[in-house]
Amino acid sequence: MHSAPDFSATAASLRACRLCRDAPVYGPPLPQEPRPIVQGSSSARLCIASQAPGNKADKSGIPFMDPSGIRLRDWLGLDEAAFYDASRLAIVPMGACFPGYDSKGGDRPPRRECAERWREELFAGLPQLELILVIGQYAQAWHLGRAKGGLTETVRGWRTVLDAPRRPRVLPLPHPSWRNSGWLKANPWFEAELLPVLRAEVAHAMRPHASPSR
Numbered sequence: 577m578h579s580a581p582d583f584s585a586t587a588a589s590l591r592a593c594r595l596c597r598d599a600p601v602y603g604p605p606l607p608q609e610p611r612p613i614v615q616g617s618s619s620a621r622l623c624i625a626s627q628a629p630g631n632k633a634d635k636s637g638i639p640f641m642d643p644s645g646i647r648l649r650d651w652l653g654l655d656e657a658a659f660y661d662a663s664r665l666a667i668v669p670m671g672a673c674f675p676g677y678d679s680k681g682g683d684r685p686p687r688r689e690c691a692e693r694w695r696e697e698l699f700a701g702l703p704q705l706e707l708i709l710v711i712g713q714y715a716q717a718w719h720l721g722r723a724k725g726g727l728t729e730t731v732r733g734w735r736t737v738l739d740a741p742r743r744p745r746v747l748p749l750p751h752p753s754w755r756n757s758g759w760l761k762a763n764p765w766f767e768a769e770l771l772p773v774l775r776a777e778v779a780h781a782m783r784p785h786a787s788p789s790r
Contacts, residue, residue: 580700580701580703581697581698581700581701582618582701583616583617583618583620583666583698583701583702584617584618584701585701586694586697586698586701587614587616587698587701590612590614590672590694590698591612591614591672592612593610593612593672593690593693593694594610595689595690595693596610596671596673596687596689596690597609597610600687600689601688601689601692602687602688602689606673606675606676606687607676608634608674608676610673611629611634611637611673611674612672612673612690613629613633613634613637613638613639613667613669613672613673614639614667614668614669614672614698615639615660615662615665615666615667615668616662616665616666616667616668616698616701616702617662617663617666618701618702618703618704619663619664619704619785620662620663620664620665620666620702620704620705621664621704621705621706621707621781621782621783622664622665622666622705622706622707622709622778622781622782623665623666623667623668623699623702623705623707623708623709623744624640624648624665624666624667624668624708624709624711625668625669625670625708625709625710625711625715625718625719626639626640626667626668626669626670626711626712626715627669627670627671627683627685627686627711627712627714627715627751628669628670628671628672628673628674628675628683628685628686628687629669629672629673629674630642630644630674630683631674631677631683633645633674634673634674638660639667639669640659640667643753643754644751644752644753644754645659645752647752647753647754648711648752651749651752651771651774651775652709652774652775652778653775653778653779654778654782658782661782663785664781664782664785665782666702666705668695668698668699668702669686669690669715670686670690670691670695670714670715670718671685671686671687671688671690671691672690672694673687673690675687682755685714686714691718695718705744706743706744706745706780706781707744707745707746707747707777707778707781708744708745708746708747709746709747709748709749709774709778710746710747710748710749711749711750711751711752712727712749712750712751713726713727713730716730716748719746720737720746720748727748727750728759728763730748731748731749731750731763731766731770732763732765733748734747734748734770734773738773738777747774747777749770749774750766
């Protein structure tokens with residue numbers, strides 16, 4: 577019987593990966609040196625399944641160390657210390673490297689090579705997961721399948737998704753980018769209805785681990 581992959585070992589291998597730069601499968605090579613960013617440990621109960629690091633996160637080497645991260649931490653009701661506690665919270669992006677900018681100045685989509693090579697192995701090393709927050713269309717397509725109505729309809733159906741008989745449970749969210757401020761204004765139910773449930777679910781998943789008995 578094979579043991580589950582060790583998350584820390586897989587993450588270390590991922591951080592040394594140069595696949596999308598040296599042997600790209602989809603499109604041209606990554607336009608800059610790879611700097612894969614991932615967080616977690618085998619004890620994490622909560623996972624943020626995100627898109628890809630932005631430019632500021634790429635420069636710092638820390639996930640969501642940018643305005644999107646400030647908004648996301650506010651959504652979750654977490655301070656930086658809790659958010660970056662890898663023993664309780666994993667961050668597994670669809671693409672672990674900043675993908676570069678497109679012609680309009682926005683981030684390119686996550687590199688497809690990354691999820692195909694690493695995603696299943698990373699999640700196999702997270703056996704304690706209780707809740708996965710799937711952020712953005714790419715993570716939602718991977719974890720939930722592509723929805724006909726796109727991201728808005730997927731997030732609008734959050735109650736059905738959260739209550740589905742799957743483990744770990746899944747909760748879809750829009751990307752916290754400030755480019756999505758218009759979406760938030762057009763969909764006030766997100767802050768009024770979803771956020772209170774999100775914060776309660778996060779608080780439960782982030783509860784302290786039990787101390788070992790003596």
